[in-house]
Amino acid sequence: MISSDSMMPEGFARLFAQKKLTAAVFLPVEVNGHVGMYLCFCESEKKKKWENADVKFINDVKRIIQTILTKRITKNSLASSYASLEAILENVGCAIYVRDPQTGHILYANEKYQKFFKKTLEELPLSPVSLQDATETKNGLFREIYSEKENRWFDCYSTHIQWVDGRKVTLCTIYDVTDKKLYQQKIEKQANNDFLTGLYNRMRCEQDLQHFVEDTHESGGEGALLYIDLDDFKHINDGLGHQYGDILLKNISSGLKQIPGVNDNCYRMGGDEFIILISHKVYPNLHNIIDRIKAEFARPWRLKGTEYYCTMSMGVVRFPTDGDTVEELIKKADIAMYDAKCAGKNRVAYYDENVISTSFKRLDLEKNMRNATRNAFDEFEVYYQPITDISKPGMPCSGAEALIRWNSRELGVISPTEFIPLAEYLGLINPIGSFILREACMRCKYWNDMGHPDYKVNVNLSVVQLLQNDIVEQIAEVISETGIDPKNLTLEVTESLAINDMNRMKKILADIKKLGVRVALDDFGTGYSSLNHIREMPIDVIKIDRCFIIDIGKDDFSNAFVKMVAELASAIDVNVCVEGVETKEQLDILMGSKIQLIQGFYFGRPMTAREFEEKYL
Known part of the structure; x- marks a missing residue:
C-alpha cells in the first residue's frame, strides 16, 4: 500500500489512508528558494x-506553476516596493523630478516639486530648471538659481x-534654500553696511575701491575719491544729544545717495566721515x-x-x-x-604732493597733543593778558584774560592758531x-x-564745551573746588556761536x-551781527573785535x-571791552x-602767571 511507503511523510500517509487514496505523486513547489506548497496528483x-x-508531465506542470507563482510574488513585491519608494519620495524635504533628456518630458515629479512651482505634473514645463553654467561636482551638476516669480x-x-525601462534619464533634486540665503544676505549686509545709515562701510569701501582702481587702469581713464568730514558735528552731537546726531547722519547719507553720480558709491567710514568713489565713467562730471555735494551742505538741517x-x-x-593702492589713496x-x-x-x-611735509607735521602734532593731554597737561601753560579799566x-x-600756550618737549612752542x-x-x-578753566579760577582766587x-x-x-x-x-564744580567768587569769573562766548541757536544759547547762558x-x-561785529542780539542775550560785557580798532580814527x-x-x-547797562589796542x-x-x-599790547601782551603777578600784584 502507498500508505505504508517508508519515504512518505507521516502527515501524507494519514491523509492518504483517510481519503482512501491508492496512488499519488507529490512534488514541492519552491519560490525564492523556499517551499511554498506541494503539488499532488492522486488516484x-x-x-x-x-x-x-x-512523471515528466507532472514535473512540467510543477515548473509552470512555480514560474507563475514566482512572477506574481515578484510583481506584488515590486509594487509594494514602488509604493514604499514613492511614499518616501513624496515625504522628503526636497523637490525631485526625473526627465527624459531625449524628449524633454518629465517622467516623474514629487509633490514637493509641484508645490515649489505651483503646477501639476501635466502643467509643468519641459525645462523647469535650467542647469546651464552649472558647477560640476563628483556627484553630478550643481547650480544655485533664483525664481523671480x-x-x-x-x-x-x-x-x-x-530608468525602470532601462533608458538613461536625468534625476534632479531641488532644495529650497531661501531662508538660508536671506540669513546669509543679512550677515553679508551686516558685514558690508553701516548699521545706522545703511551706507556701505569701510570694509566694503576698500573692496570697491580696489575694483575701481583696476577698472580705471584697464580703461585708461581716471577716477576720484572724495573724503568728507563734517565740520563741528560734535557740537550738534553733544549739544542736542546723540539721538539727533544720528538723525542728522541719516539725513546727510540719504541726501548724498540721491546725487547723480554718487548713488550707491557712498560709504560711511565711521563717526562723521564719509567717502564717495567716482568711477572713470562719471569722472568727467567730477566738478x-x-x-x-557742496549745495547739499549749504542748506539747513531741521532738528x-x-x-x-x-x-x-x-x-x-x-x-x-x-x-593706485587703497591704503595710499585713503591716506x-x-x-x-x-x-x-x-x-x-x-x-x-x-x-x-607739496603738502606732504605739512601733513607729517600734523601727525606729529596729533601724537604729541594726545600725549600732552594724557600727562596731566604738563606741557600746557595758561598765560594772562591784562585788562585795564579806563x-x-x-x-x-x-x-x-586766560589764554592757553603749548610748549611741546619734542616740537617746541606751538601757536594756538595751529593746535586749537x-x-x-x-x-x-x-x-x-x-x-584752562580750573587753572584760571585757582589763579584768580589767589589774586x-x-x-x-x-x-x-x-x-x-569753545562751542564744543558750551554745548x-x-x-x-x-x-x-570748578567754582566750588577753587573757591573763587563767581562774580570774578567771566566766561566769553563768540558772537557766531551765540546766534547759531539763539533759544538754546539764551537758556544755557541764563543758567550760567x-x-x-x-x-x-566776544568778537562782536565779526559775525552776522544784529543789535537785537545785545538785547536778547543775557550778557554783562560786549567785546569789540580788534578789526574795528586797527583803523579807528582813520575809518569813518x-x-x-x-x-x-x-x-x-x-x-542797557552792559560794559564794553575793546580788544587789540x-x-x-x-x-x-x-x-x-x-x-x-581795554585789552591790547599797549597795556600788556599775554604773559605767564608769574610775570603778571610781578607786575600787577
Whole structure:
C-alpha cells in the first residue's frame, strides 16, 4: 500500500489512508528558494502505475506553476516596493523630478516639486530648471538659481540614472534654500553696511575701491575719491544729544545717495566721515558732483523743530594720478581733507604732493597733543593778558584774560592758531578747556586773596564745551573746588556761536548767570551781527573785535561802529571791552567814548602767571 511507503511523510500517509487514496505523486513547489506548497496528483479508485511520461508531465506542470507563482510574488513585491519608494519620495524635504533628456518630458515629479512651482505634473514645463553654467561636482551638476516669480532661492543638483525601462534619464533634486540665503544676505549686509545709515562701510569701501582702481587702469581713464568730514558735528552731537546726531547722519547719507553720480558709491567710514568713489565713467562730471555735494551742505538741517547748519570739509584724490593702492589713496585723501579744515573748514582741497611735509607735521602734532593731554597737561601753560579799566582814575588793571600756550618737549612752542583747530578735530578741546578753566579760577582766587578782591579772570568757552549737556554743572564744580567768587569769573562766548541757536544759547547762558558768573560776548561785529542780539542775550560785557580798532580814527565806519555799540551798551547797562589796542592814539580816541575796558599790547601782551603777578600784584 502507498500508505505504508517508508519515504512518505507521516502527515501524507494519514491523509492518504483517510481519503482512501491508492496512488499519488507529490512534488514541492519552491519560490525564492523556499517551499511554498506541494503539488499532488492522486488516484483513489484503482491502483496506478506511474509511467515516465506521467512523471515528466507532472514535473512540467510543477515548473509552470512555480514560474507563475514566482512572477506574481515578484510583481506584488515590486509594487509594494514602488509604493514604499514613492511614499518616501513624496515625504522628503526636497523637490525631485526625473526627465527624459531625449524628449524633454518629465517622467516623474514629487509633490514637493509641484508645490515649489505651483503646477501639476501635466502643467509643468519641459525645462523647469535650467542647469546651464552649472558647477560640476563628483556627484553630478550643481547650480544655485533664483525664481523671480516665486521670489525664492533653490539649490539644484542633477545626475544621470537608469530608468525602470532601462533608458538613461536625468534625476534632479531641488532644495529650497531661501531662508538660508536671506540669513546669509543679512550677515553679508551686516558685514558690508553701516548699521545706522545703511551706507556701505569701510570694509566694503576698500573692496570697491580696489575694483575701481583696476577698472580705471584697464580703461585708461581716471577716477576720484572724495573724503568728507563734517565740520563741528560734535557740537550738534553733544549739544542736542546723540539721538539727533544720528538723525542728522541719516539725513546727510540719504541726501548724498540721491546725487547723480554718487548713488550707491557712498560709504560711511565711521563717526562723521564719509567717502564717495567716482568711477572713470562719471569722472568727467567730477566738478558738477562736488558742486552738488557742496549745495547739499549749504542748506539747513531741521532738528528738534529748529534749523541747524552743518558744513563739511572735503579732500579729493585722483587715481591713478595721485596713487593706485587703497591704503595710499585713503591716506592722501585724509591729508587733503585736513588741509581743507585748516584752511577754514567748509572747503574742498585737492591732494597736493607739496603738502606732504605739512601733513607729517600734523601727525606729529596729533601724537604729541594726545600725549600732552594724557600727562596731566604738563606741557600746557595758561598765560594772562591784562585788562585795564579806563573808566576809573589811574586806569587800573581789573584782571586778565586766560589764554592757553603749548610748549611741546619734542616740537617746541606751538601757536594756538595751529593746535586749537587740531584739538577740536581730535575731540581734545573739552579736556583742554576744563584745564584752562580750573587753572584760571585757582589763579584768580589767589589774586583776590593777595589784596585784589576785584580782579576778574576771563575764560573762553569753545562751542564744543558750551554745548555739553552738563556744562553748567562743570562750571559750578570748578567754582566750588577753587573757591573763587563767581562774580570774578567771566566766561566769553563768540558772537557766531551765540546766534547759531539763539533759544538754546539764551537758556544755557541764563543758567550760567544763575551761578553768579558774568558772561561776555566776544568778537562782536565779526559775525552776522544784529543789535537785537545785545538785547536778547543775557550778557554783562560786549567785546569789540580788534578789526574795528586797527583803523579807528582813520575809518569813518570803524569810528561809527565803536561809538554806536558803546552808546547802546551804556543804555542797557552792559560794559564794553575793546580788544587789540596797541597805540596811544587808539587809546585817546576810545577814552572819549562810553567804554570801560581795554585789552591790547599797549597795556600788556599775554604773559605767564608769574610775570603778571610781578607786575600787577
